[in-house]
Amino acid sequence: xxxxxxxxxxxxxxxxxxxxxxxxxxxxxxxxxxxxxxxxxxxxxxxxxxxxxxxxxxxxxxxxxxxxxxxxxxxxxxxxxxxxxxxxxxxxxxxxxxxxxxxxxxxxxxxxxxxxxxxxxxxxxxxxxxxxxxxxxxxxxxxxxxxxxxxxxxxxxxxxxxxxxxxxxxxxxxxxxxxxxxxxxxxxxxxxxxxxxxxxxxxxxxxxxxxxxxxxxxxxxxxxxxxxxxxxxxxxxxxxxxxxxxxxxxxxxxxxxxxxxxxxxxxxxxxxxxxxxxxx
Amino acid sequence: xxxxxxxxxxxxxxxxxxxxxxxxxxxxxxxxxxxxxxxxxxxxxxxxxxxxxxxxxxxxxxxxxxxxxxxxxxxxxxxxxxxxxxxxxxxxxxxxxxxxxxxxxxxxxxxxxxxxxxxxxxxxxxxxxxxxxxxxxxxxxxxxxxxxxxxxxxxxxxxxxxxxxxxxxxxxxxxxxxxxxxxxxxxxxxxxxxxxxxxxxxxxxxxxxxxxxxxxxxxxxxxxxxxxxxxxxxxxxxxxxxxxxxxxxxxxxxxxxxxxxxxxxxxxxxxxxxxxxxxxxxxxxxxxxxxxxxxxxxxxxxxxxxxxxxxxxxxxxxxxxxxxxxxx
Amino acid sequence: xxxxxxxxxxxxxxxxxxxxxxxxxxxxxxxxxxxxxxxxxxxxxxxxxxxxxxxxxxxxxxxxxxxxxxxxxxxxxxxxxxxxxxxxxxxxxxxxxxxxxxxxxxxxxxxxxxxxxxxxxxxxxxxxxxxxxxxxxxxxxxxxxxxxxxxxxxxxxxxxxxxxxxxxxxxxxxxxxxxxxxxxxxxxxxxxxxxxxxxxxxxxxxxxxxxxxxxxxxxxxxxxxxxxxxxxxxxxxxxxxxxxxxxxxxxxxxxxxxxxxxxxxxxxxxxxxxxxxxxxxxxxxxxxxxxxxxxxxxxxxxxxxxxxxxxxxxxxxxxxxxxxx
Numbered sequence: 001x002x003x004x005x006x007x008x009x010x011x012x013x014x015x016x017x018x019x020x021x022x023x024x025x026x027x028x029x030x031x032x033x034x035x036x037x038x039x040x041x042x043x044x045x046x047x048x049x050x051x052x053x054x055x056x057x058x059x060x061x062x063x064x065x066x067x068x069x070x071x072x073x074x075x076x077x078x079x080x081x082x083x084x085x086x087x088x089x090x091x092x093x094x095x096x097x098x099x100x101x102x103x104x105x106x107x108x109x110x111x112x113x114x115x116x117x118x119x120x121x122x123x124x125x126x127x128x129x130x131x132x133x134x135x136x137x138x139x140x141x142x143x144x145x146x147x148x149x150x151x152x153x154x155x156x157x158x159x160x161x162x163x164x165x166x167x168x169x170x171x172x173x174x175x176x177x178x179x180x181x182x183x184x185x186x187x188x189x190x191x192x193x194x195x196x197x198x199x200x201x202x203x204x205x206x207x208x209x210x211x212x213x214x215x216x217x218x219x220x221x222x223x224x225x226x227x228x229x230x231x232x233x234x235x236x237x238x239x240x241x242x243x244x245x246x247x248x249x250x251x252x253x254x255x256x257x258x259x260x261x262x263x264x265x266x267x268x269x270x271x272x273x274x275x276x277x278x279x280x
Numbered sequence: 281x282x283x284x285x286x287x288x289x290x291x292x293x294x295x296x297x298x299x300x301x302x303x304x305x306x307x308x309x310x311x312x313x314x315x316x317x318x319x320x321x322x323x324x325x326x327x328x329x330x331x332x333x334x335x336x337x338x339x340x341x342x343x344x345x346x347x348x349x350x351x352x353x354x355x356x357x358x359x360x361x362x363x364x365x366x367x368x369x370x371x372x373x374x375x376x377x378x379x380x381x382x383x384x385x386x387x388x389x390x391x392x393x394x395x396x397x398x399x400x401x402x403x404x405x406x407x408x409x410x411x412x413x414x415x416x417x418x419x420x421x422x423x424x425x426x427x428x429x430x431x432x433x434x435x436x437x438x439x440x441x442x443x444x445x446x447x448x449x450x451x452x453x454x455x456x457x458x459x460x461x462x463x464x465x466x467x468x469x470x471x472x473x474x475x476x477x478x479x480x481x482x483x484x485x486x487x488x489x490x491x492x493x494x495x496x497x498x499x500x501x502x503x504x505x506x507x508x509x510x511x512x513x514x515x516x517x518x519x520x521x522x523x524x525x526x527x528x529x530x531x532x533x534x535x536x537x538x539x540x541x542x543x544x545x546x547x548x549x550x551x552x553x554x555x556x557x558x559x560x561x562x563x564x565x566x567x568x569x570x571x572x573x574x575x576x577x578x579x580x581x582x583x584x585x586x587x588x589x590x591x592x593x594x595x596x597x598x599x600x601x602x603x604x605x606x607x608x
Numbered sequence: 609x610x611x612x613x614x615x616x617x618x619x620x621x622x623x624x625x626x627x628x629x630x631x632x633x634x635x636x637x638x639x640x641x642x643x644x645x646x647x648x649x650x651x652x653x654x655x656x657x658x659x660x661x662x663x664x665x666x667x668x669x670x671x672x673x674x675x676x677x678x679x680x681x682x683x684x685x686x687x688x689x690x691x692x693x694x695x696x697x698x699x700x701x702x703x704x705x706x707x708x709x710x711x712x713x714x715x716x717x718x719x720x721x722x723x724x725x726x727x728x729x730x731x732x733x734x735x736x737x738x739x740x741x742x743x744x745x746x747x748x749x750x751x752x753x754x755x756x757x758x759x760x761x762x763x764x765x766x767x768x769x770x771x772x773x774x775x776x777x778x779x780x781x782x783x784x785x786x787x788x789x790x791x792x793x794x795x796x797x798x799x800x801x802x803x804x805x806x807x808x809x810x811x812x813x814x815x816x817x818x819x820x821x822x823x824x825x826x827x828x829x830x831x832x833x834x835x836x837x838x839x840x841x842x843x844x845x846x847x848x849x850x851x852x853x854x855x856x857x858x859x860x861x862x863x864x865x866x867x868x869x870x871x872x873x874x875x876x877x878x879x880x881x882x883x884x885x886x887x888x889x890x891x892x893x894x895x896x897x898x899x900x901x902x903x904x905x906x907x908x909x910x911x912x913x914x915x916x917x918x919x920x921x922x923x924x925x926x927x928x929x930x931x932x933x
Contacts, residue, residue: 065588123537124533214429233432505698515712519712
């Protein structure tokens with residue numbers, strides 16, 4: 001299926017058009033941030049603090065007089081950067097561990113599954129918090145720590161798919177032909193599990209965005225002055241009694257992003273993998 | 281009736297798996313402290329701490345012991361009701377956690393109740409007319425509710441109801457002893473937590489209901505002119521709710537995660553704000569203790585959901601009590 | 609002849625599909641006299657189950673139903689959604705094919721038996737309906753009925769469940785009882801028991817019976833007249849013993865030839881007879897005789913719609929062979 005026909009299919013789903021527009025907007029804004037942002041995101045102007053939206057500052061200013069629109073535009077880079085990095089890392093590690101488990105002797109398989117079980121016995125936000133408590137906040141730490149939280153998610157799917165494929169007749173045939181184990185995996189298993197895992201990855205993007213913004217909101221994520229939507233929302237929350245605009249706009253940015261990616265993920269799931277349709 | 285052998289085996293197996301997960305989580309928590317950069321005791325106490333204080337803390341926390349020994353000590357102390365001590369003022373972690381727990385429990389339970397009270401009718405409306413305007417609207421609203429981060433909802437609710445309209449109290453959990461005041465303080469935080477769950481319940485239950493409504497026992501009832509209302513509310517709802525319960529149990533983790541934000545934003549005492557404060561002050565025993573209790577709560581809730589699901593289904597029930605029932 | 613209970617003329621049922629209208633029933637006439645028993649026989653896809661569900665108003669919502677005339681017990685327009693809704697559960701009841709899935713696994717037999725009587729007896733007390741249910745279980749041969757009322761469907765064997773399903777149908781004292789493949793899902797021994805129950809009840813009941821089956825055998829045991837359906841049309845109809853012993857339509861002949869003789873020994877059995885070919889695509893039906901493509905006696909005239917030939921003893925069939933005879 002070409003990208004164009006996939007997009008056409010997605011736009012037919014409920015909320016599909018909204019999701020395409022929202023995601024495209026965020027992607028464009030993140031890529032073109034320095035070109036389109038009206039001010040430098042960290043330029044402080046204490047005289048202009050907590051201004052309401054105006055022609056000069058379309059979304060108003062924050063408690064240090066920084067232009068909110070510019071900070072939101074740069075915040076999209078953090079949201080996308082963190083979520084895509086986390087997905088890439090947890091996806092790679094998850095697939096590697098999942099396939100290893102599926103093809104390993106029973107004790108190693110059980111060990112890997114047990115580790116997955118332990119990690120998922122923590123609520124994801126609480127595990128992220130516990131990890132941050134030890135390793136400390138910061139951009140690169142957040143990316144690595146949140147990745148750990150998501151590894152079992154991909155690992156389990158990869159393991160299940162790899163086992164299903166391992167037991168399927170065409171793999172048996174390859175074994176009879178004497179093909180090497182790892183060559184079989186690379187040639188057959190990986191391409192076969194990429195589809196469902198890709199859909200899963202799309203659906204996890206909004207969850208990662210939420211966790212990053214949440215940790216940053218608590219002051220345990222991305223360090224200020226780097227503009228993360230979570231930091232912006234926290235600033236807004238702190239000065240809520242003086243100006244509502246920073247909270248309103250950073251909250252809306254988060255809602256548009258999470259809703260857009262959620263709807264896109266669901267539309268992709270329905271398009272590519274109707275079998276997964278049921279369930280949460 | 282439920283007193284047969286296989287029932288106890290089943291319960292024991294479930295309980296053992298749950299405790300194994302908790303034990304694994306404890307080992308992970310203890311192992312994590314190994315990664316604290318530098319000497320953990322110095323990090324906790326700060327660079328001005330006396331060597332004696334560092335030595336005492338190290339001995340108390342067992343940072344110098346092997347991991348297995350640390351874990352055994354942790355459980356041994358746990359059984360005597362000792363979860364460690366707050367490094368700053370020496371108060372027992374258990375006391376802090378036990379004081380905080382009822383607030384978080386009240387928040388979580390009221391959020392779940394709210395989600396059921398609103399989510400179940402939404403699911404019924406949706407399933408009653410699948411593909412209709414109402415169904416599509418509810419589907420869209422549900423996705424919106426699910427994907428909106430709970431801390432954004434919290435801030436918006438605070439902004440709208442407490443700051444702009446001044447309808448609800450802003451902060452705190454209310455006067456202790458004054459039940460009405462406590463309930464009043466619970467409205468906004470539990471609404472913030474419940475929103476995602478409303479969408480969650482509405483969606484899960486809708487698809488479950490539609491599946492049941494397509495089964496042939498429903499056609500039998502229709503053939504006898506049993507009213508659609510009765511079919512939906514009695515004969516379809518009960519089988520549809522059972523699979524939903526287990527999935528909701530898994531979602532309970534997100535609710536506990538959301539409680540951290542709700543408690544911080546609404547300045548409520550509870551496990552979430554306890555963890556948050558502990559992390560900010562690097563009070564590791566308190567982080568360990570409260571995260572442990574959250575994991576325990578999460579695992580036990582899942583266990584409860586699992587058991588509830590089993591016992592709502594008469595087929596599962598008699599499978600477990602087989603021998604006492606006369607079969608056919 | 610006894611006064612007619614159900615009389616349907618020219619019933620068409622079709623569904624819109626992406627390839628055009630799928631015509632499931634075409635010009636079907638159905639007459640059932642009070643207290644008589646009619647069998648509807650045909651292979652899968654013949655439209656027999658659609659006809660039964662149409663009588664109950666239980667076809668999917670996108671079904672297009674059209675009949676020249678549909679009279680049930682002096683009630684006109686019996687197939688309209690409103691009327692069908694009113695008739696089912698009070699005047700018409702149905703015994704479904706698979707007793708394993710016909711009952712809700714989470715509710716007791718008693719709950720089922722009480723709730724299905726509500727339409728017929730809206731003002732009766734719960735206790736009365738419970739007692740009626742229990743008595744009916746006894747009547748259909750369920751032992752220990754008082755205790756069984758509080759049991760769940762999975763605690764019953766297949767045959768016992770089918771008795772429960774029959775009890776449900778009898779509880780509403782219908783004027784017409786439809787049995788859709790009532791024995792197909794059962795073991796052979798239990799099948800015989802269920803047939804016995806149905807036959808006993810027939811002699812006691814005033815209800816008319818419509819038995820839908822792919823098997824001539826069941827219909828021969830339970831019915832007075834038989835209707836043979838093929839691809840949504842009636843190809844032959846007449847008294848059971850007449851059609852059974854001397855089928856005229858080539859499809860009826862072929863269908864009878866497919867029946868396994870219950871008494872023939874396995875070793876001596878001939879290879880199973882099958883009808884070659886398949887039922888025509890409902891969205892793309894032939895202009896002439898629908899059976900022509902599979903018919904061993906096909907000839908030139910079969911490209912035209914066949915005429916309805918009536919013969920003595922109440923038999924009629926639609927085939928060009930009837931004209932040349």
